Amino acid sequence: MYGVFLFILDESQAFELTREDSLYEVISAGIFLLTAIVFFATFIKNKTLALQANRGNLIFLLLGLLFLFGFCEEISWGQRLFNITTPEVLQTANRQGEINIHNLSIF
Numbered sequence: 001m002y003g004v005f006l007f008i009l010d011e012s013q014a015f016e017l018t019r020e021d022s023l024y025e026v027i028s029a030g031i032f033l034l035t036a037i038v039f040f041a042t043f044i045k046n047k048t049l050a051l052q053a054n055r056g057n058l059i060f061l062l063l064g065l066l067f068l069f070g071f072c073e074e075i076s077w078g079q080r081l082f083n084i085t086t087p088e089v090l091q092t093a094n095r096q097g098e099i100n101i102h103n104l105s106i107f
Helices: 002-008 011-018 023-048 057-074 088-093
Strands: none
Touching: 011 023, 023 057
């Protein structure tokens, strides 16, 4: 979305919309969480149906876990919510000094 914003807005406006803890970040975290809930609910509903031996249902569980992981990454695993200090190892390796993987310098 940042790339789309750069085509529509100038760089300073796009940066302001996508800065840390902005509305854009809150909405994207909410979408990750909502998507995870939908996949988990689908998994649970399909599991209770007569076709509970359906191995394809495992995909819903895995997608739910994937989007839950994305949600946790987006909120830095609750670091600012619970006032958790970043471990020293991650402070030096993470571009934003947070507890998450997607901001590691190697990415």
